[in-house]
Amino acid sequence: MENKIKEYNISQSPEQYDAIVVGSGISGGWAAKELTENGLKTLLLERGRDVKHGEDYKTEHMPPWEAEFRGRGDRKLFEEEYPMQLRSDVINEYNYHFFVNDKEHPYQTDEEDPFLWVRGYHVGGRSLTWGRQTYRWSDLDFEANLNDDIAVDWPIRYEDIEPWYDYVENFIGVSGQEEGLDHLPDGQFLPPMDMNCVEKDVREKIKNNFEYRTMTIGRCAVLTEPHKGRGSCHYCGPCSRGCSVGAYFSSQSSTLPAARKTGNLTLRPNSIVHSIIYDKETNRATGVRVIDRLTKETKEFYANVIFLNASALGSTQIMLNSTSEAFPNGIANSSGVLGHYLMDHHFRVGASGSFEGYTDRYYHGNRPNGIYIPRFRNINEQTIQDSFIRGYGFQGGASRSGWGRGTNMKGFGEEFKNKLRDPGQWNFWLTAFGEILPYEDNYAELSDKTDDWGIPQLEIHGSIKDNEHSMRKDMAATAAEMLEAAGAKNVSTNENEYLLGEGIHEMGTARMGRDPKTSVLNAHNQAHDVPNLFVTDGACMTSAACQNPSITYMALTARAVDFAVEEMKKGNI
Structure with a gap:
């Protein structure tokens, strides 16, 4: 039987939408923009509160002395909630309101190998706090x-x-330097940010000492x-607090204003999607069930096409919870792979x-970007490694230490202060x-525990394996090798504990593929089993590469909307 929710009264929306988008973050904002610009009356559902551009960036330029804990935050509050x-x-004192309260939004995970699920439940989602690094993938x-x-x-x-x-880069604006690398394709770039003097010298020394290694300014x-x-950016620095001038891409600064401009957008915050409504007779998703976050009232909204953009695990949680006679293990899950192959x-x-x-040299402001060294392992016959497959890239940069170094210096008095x-x-x-x-046993499933809205919590399992552990040894060795070749002193390697999810690049669990028996989605992000259901976050x-993935989500979303609109015109969905 279809999964029932713990509400006695379900109210139905009198309005039929052309499209429903679930989630207003990086990919959801793009889905809303593209659908509305194609003339579709679109309902955008966000489970969290509304955040208005500029107006709700309360701590954007707050100096430390105005913060109760000088920016470090209430440690007891952070540790408990x-x-x-x-x-x-x-998180810190300036931005924790853009991250979820774990106590209010729990999930289950292993104690020995916990998955760290970093979330932002509000309009714009993690587009307000992301690192903004944008690197294309290649056929590698x-x-x-x-x-x-x-x-x-x-x-x-x-x-x-x-x-x-x-298409996406031309709209959002990406600054970067062309490098002509086949495995890291150049894009439609705005002028690159400038490297500082040390970075420029290190770039040249890496180029002169290592074949296949290139250091460039980050593409962001x-x-x-x-x-x-x-x-344009004025290098103030506190990006994770919101950017009222819109210098960095976010849903608030870019895609949502474009969607609103069409007159076709209805934004509904505080709307927690419980499940997708499925009609067995037509083999179509007809709408979504929503629980109001504040009142806990249950509503149903209907549309001709549905885009899931609630984040990798958020979308999969909704799909797993959307059970019916046709899909007892979750909608569009005839393959049985839904929830599996979780990556980061x-x-x-x-x-x-x-x-x-x-x-005698310094640099201007707080550059919101660093350097990038693209992958150089396993990119051709000359760089094949015996101990691991795939590869990694480096992010980083050079800077001069400030007055904070005094905490580790000896001295006192006027001379100490002057130094x-x-x-x-x-x-x-x-x-x-x-x-x-992509490992099958890195996965998410529904727990027998529910949240405050009666929705089963996710239970998430996963860890890195031998291939990643072997790669980590090489990561440390090559980092030190390049710094030493560049003339650095006191070079030291570091390797700290990593937990799956900590990279905040969670991927997979509803993968694309060619065969409906082994994948959830086809080449257009369309569910094999349910033609009017799309997942583009x-x-x-299907795999993770080593580049930051958000630009790929955006491109896939725009491409999927284009396909969906054409299929709707043909009457196929």
Whole structure:
């Protein structure tokens, strides 16, 4: 029988929409923009509160002395109510209102290998707090599963998504430097941010000492010049608090204003999607069941096409909870793979070192971007490794230590204070982000425990395996190798504990594929089993590559909407 909710009265919306989008974050905002611009009356459902651009960025430029805990936050509050978000090292006193309260939104996970699920339940989701790094994938990534005979093959290749990368980049604005690398394709770039003096020298020394290794400025969705009515970045620094000038891409600054401009958007915050309504006779999803976050009233909304963009695990939770006679294990789950093959990017390993000299030079402001060293392992016959497959890239940068270094210095009095007036030495750090393979036993399922709205909590299991552990050894070694070759002193490697999910790049659990027997979605992010259901967030990913994935979600979303609109015109959905 169809999964029943714990409400006696279900009210039905009198209005029939052309489309429903679940989730207003990076991919959901794009789905709303594309659907509305194609003339579809679209209902955008967000489970959290509304956040208005600029108006609700309460701490955007708050100085430390105005914060009760000087920015560090109430540790007791964080430990009691934000314990998982705190472990992920993403929250502070200025931005914790953009992350979920774990106590109010619990999930189940293993004690020995916990999954860290970092979430933002509000309009805009994690588009307000993401790192903004935007790197295209290439066929090295899309063909990886096929070539390694792992999991299933991607049903698309780079040529299928290349024009959609162009389309998305031209709209959101991505600053970056062309490098001509086949495995990290160049994009439609705004002028790149400038490297500082040490970074420029390190770039040249890496180039001169290592074949196949390139250091470039990060490619990021932060404007270096005015673009599409948004202002350019002024390097103030506190990006995770919101950006009222819209210098970085977010749903609030970019896609939602475009969707509103059409007059076709209805935004409904505080709307927790319980499940998808399915009609066995037509083999179509007809709508969604929603529980009002504040009143707990249950409503049903109907539409011709549904896009799930609630985040990788959020969308899968909804699908698993959407049971019926046709789909007893979750809607569109005839393959049985829904919930499996959960991935992330493993990190917290790298190296750092100091550089002598350059004492007469500094840099401007707080650049919201670092350097990037693209993958250089297993990219061709000359770089094949015996101990692991796939690869990793490095993020990092150089900076001069400030007055805070005084906490670890000896001294006191006037002379001590005067020393801290000048910048300290130059330091350079590198942190690797590596690919995690798609493993069936990294998965999420519904728990027998429910949340405050009567919805089964997710129970999430997973860890990295031998391939990733072997890769981590190489990550540390090559980071130190490059810094030493560049002339760094006091080079030291670091490897800290990594927990799955900590990279905040969770992917998979409703993967794309060619065969309905082994995948949930087809080449257009359309459910094999339910033709008018699309999933275009991280849940759709078939492998993880090692690049930040958000630009790929955006491109896949725009591409899927284009396909869905054409299918609706043909009467197929």
